[in-house]
Amino acid sequence: MTLDRGLYIVTGAMITIAGIVAAQPVLSLSRTLRLYAGLFVVILIAFLLLTLLGVRKRWPVLSGSARIIGRLPFLKNWMEKEYLLIQSVENTLLDFHHNMPKAFWASFSLNLACHCMAVLEVCSGNPLNRLIFRC
Numbered sequence: 001m002t003l004d005r006g007l008y009i010v011t012g013a014m015i016t017i018a019g020i021v022a023a024q025p026v027l028s029l030s031r032t033l034r035l036y037a038g039l040f041v042v043i044l045i046a047f048l049l050l051t052l053l054g055v056r057k058r059w060p061v062l063s064g065s066a067r068i069i070g071r072l073p074f075l076k077n078w079m080e081k082e083y084l085l086i087q088s089v090e091n092t093l094l095d096f097h098h099n100m101p102k103a104f105w106a107s108f109s110l111n112l113a114c115h116c117m118a119v120l121e122v123c124s125g126n127p128l129n130r131l132i133f134r135c
Helices: 002-023 031-056 061-069 076-099 101-124 127-133
Strands: none
Touching: 002 031, 002 076, 002 101, 061 076, 076 101
């Protein structure tokens, strides 16, 4: 579930970048909106690159966050019990691409296809959508 949600967020960011870049020349936007759209694209690309770097370098994002949360007095006991599980899940997530590359790419592809089909549904499903979104 965690892996699927992560891949969903990453592929959603990729589709968002593609949509903004594709819409720029078609839509007549003010200079300010174009600037904001470009800034948003840059932020999303930075997020994707940071995510890729974090996975490649095996940054302990989940277990590190759990350690920080465990410093809070009212959560310390609970976090001590759950820390090994969190660390195990994190290691499994980081190893998934290396241990099962076919399953990883299949899941990634299905998430990407899901987003693409959602875009097609908006563009072709309802004549009002075609009028509004000019798909």
